[in-house]
Structure formats: structure tokens, C-alpha cells
């Protein structure tokens with residue numbers, strides 16, 4: 001795909017949604033970190049349902065620690081992998097309290113050192129809580145980047161590197177949200193809604209639907 005097409009795609013996505021953000025509910029960097037940690041292989045809707053009850057009683061790492069693993073489990077048992085997620089939540093909170101003064105570090109290495117936090121989660125937190133131009137490549141972004149040929153790659157790291165390289169500065173902070181939302185609601189995994197897609201004429205996918 002050429003530079004002009006990429007620019008036009010980003011321009012249209014921005015015009016369609018000038019202030020995009022995550023669909024996870026949060027009111028602080030800490031809540032965002034925990035919500036993203038809980039969202040692995042789970043829908044944002046299911047995470048929001050659980051955190052609506054969890055966050056009012058545990059808004060800080062210290063309060064979460066007081067709940068303990070079993071207390072956290074009680075609130076997140078409707079989410080997949082809740083056992084390991086509860087354990088990682090408590091381990092992460094302990095490190096935040098002991099090593100980071102109960103704050104979320106604005107630092108990739110420190111974030112990725114937290115249990116249950118990988119590159120993708122760190123990218124989301126750096127982007128959405130701190131405004132860094134990072135791009136967390138999830139399943140939706142990976143699919144959309146490959147189908148459209150905007151940033152094709154065989155794995156998420158290759159796609160991430162190409163997106164960082166190809167996306168102009170003015171779009172970098174928001175591109176992650178636009179691609180997730182477009183992939184989730186329009187360029188869906190099973191049957192993309194090409195007939196209703198605002199970038200259909202620019203997309204280079206060979207098997208478009210009506």
C-alpha cells in the first residue's frame with residue numbers, strides 16, 4: 001500500500017471518530033492497568049461488568065492488596081482465566097506498593113516487569129494513560145493491518161514495527177484505537193462488513209464482501 005492511501009485511511013478514520021479511546025472503563029492509570037490485565041482473552045464488556053464492582057472497593061494498589069487473591073477472585077470469577085489473573089493482580093499490586101510508591105511507572109521496562117503485563121498491556125498503558133505514541137497490536141489490529149495491506153506482517157511485532165514506521169506523527173497516539181474499533185465492529189474476523197466500510201475503496205483485501 002502506498003503512502004497516500006495510508007494517509008487517506010487515517011484521515012477518514014479520524015474524521016469518523018476524532019477523539020477515540022478504549023472501551024474499557026477506568027478513572028486512573030491504576031484502574032486502566034488492572035482492566036487491561038484482566039482483559040486478556042476476555043471481552044471489554046465482561047471486564048467492565050467485573051470492574052464496576054471491584055474498583056469502587058479497590059481504587060489503589062494498597063486497597064487491592066487488602067482484598068487479597070481470594071477477595072479479587074470473588075469479583076472477577078465471571079472472566080476467563082480468573083485464577084491466574086487474580087494472582088497476577090495481587091503480585092503486581094505488591095510490586096507497585098513496594099517498588100513504585102503505589103504509582104504506575106511511566107516506563108516500558110518497569111511495566112513489562114509486572115506479573116501478567118506483557119508488551120501489549122504496556123503499550124496500552126503508555127498510550128492511553130500517558131499519551132505515548134505506542135501501538136499495541138491486538139488481534140483486531142493484526143487482522144486489519146494484514147487485510148488492508150496497510151502494515152502486513154507475519155506476527156504482532158512485525159506489524160507493530162511497520163505501523164510505527166508508516167503512521168505519521170499526527171495520527172500515532174490515536175491509530176491504535178481506530179484500528180481496534182474498526183476491526184471489532186466493521187472488519188470483523190468472520191465476515192467483514194465491506195459494504196459498510198468507510199475505507200473500502202482504499203483497502204487492498206482480495207476477498208471483500210458486499
Ligand code: SF4
Pocket residue numbers: 147148186187188192193194195197198199200201203204205208209
Ligand atoms: S473493505 Fe472489508 S476487508 Fe477492507 S477494511 Fe473494510 S471491512 Fe475490512
